[in-house]
Amino acid sequence: MAFDKIELMIKAVITMAFDKLKALIRESSDYLQQDEALICEQNLGSLKTVTVVYTLILSAYTILAFTFFQSQVLNFIYLICLAVQYSVDGLIFYLLRKKAMKAREVQHLCSCMSIMIASFVILVSIFPFPERPAIFFAPVLVGISVIFILSFHRQVILLSCYMAVYCVLVICFKAQNAVRYDIWAAIPSYAISVVCAYNIAVLRLRDYRSRLRFQQLSIIDKPTGVFNKATTEELCDIYLKHLDKNSRCALIILDMDNFKDINDSYGHLEGDRVLSKIGTILQDNFHKDDVVGRIGGDEFLVLMKGIKDREAAVRRGHELITKANAAFPAFSRPQISCSLGIAVSEAGNDYPTLFQKADEALYEAKKRGKSQWAIYSIAEK
Structure with a gap:
């Protein structure tokens, strides 16, 4: 009897969690549509900043790699990623100057930038030094979850793809002693990144509701409910x-x-x-x-x-x-x-x-x- 009650409680908790998750996904998608002008502006600002900062960091690390590390694989990865990044930088700033970007286009560019950063970190974490534990993937995964305003389900899909690709490559190409460390370090970082994405989505929704409420108070005649x-x-x-x-x-x-x-x-x-x-x-x-x-x-x-x-x-x-x-x-x-x-x-x-x-x-x-x-x-x- 006690086990039946526990089972019912667990089912109720799981059902409640899934209902909240579905509600968040729905509200997050609606929020992106209803507040798309402001989100587009904020994502454009983040995209410009992230692009410049990431390019500078990548350039500096490329110089350091050629100076201090005697690894042809590492140097090759840096050169390829740097060349691709310069091309993407040119494309992004060309599009920004050429025309006004639509919200959906900005979302796609932000997703592409996120994918490029994650791809670079995954490559340098695995191939140059397969016998050494990776140190960059965990913090970068958490950081990627908060730099752009994306729908919650898109953010989770991207994070899950990064995690899956990283784990598969680690198992296939890294030394046995490094595999255990990398996998065990990646699991909590993935969980933290999803929690961060969830909390950020909740906070943004609360902020949007508050702004919407204040906006309604400023345009509505209180006694009648019609416009002032x-x-x-x-x-x-x-x-x-x-x-x-x-x-x-x-x-x-x-x-x-x-x-x-x-x-x-x-x-x-x-x-x-x-x-x-x-x-x-x-x-x-x-x-x-x-x-x-x-x-x-x-x-x-x-x-x-x-x-x-x-x-x-x-x-x-x-x-x-x-x-x-x-x-x-x-x-x-x-x-x-x-x-x-x-x-x-x-x-x-x-x-x-x-x-x-x-x-x-x-x-x-x-x-x-x-x-x-x-x-x-x-x-x-």
């Missing part, structure tokens, strides 16, 4: 500046009727609850690519992208008024309703112009009473 005014205006301005001449969009300004009565009669906490409800309605009823934001105390803005005609904006505006009214039945508080101003634009209209037209339409709607909408089409003026 500055972010809303910036997104609208960017979209309209790049709007294709054959595309159309609609800008909707929503103003809440009787909102002041809610604050005066029931307090600001109740007012925040109403604002939150409106924010939820807006997010639920517009596409995720549309811009939804709060631009004032009781005013919201929606930029509908890629509409076919003005009737689509009118239909959506009418639905919005109906749903907002249904969300706030009268009962014991003043009836909350919404009024809308809609402006439909084509290419060539900037954000201030389109906003002014929507604001004029809202003014016309407010003059008609509550729960009203009005549309202003620039194309018709």
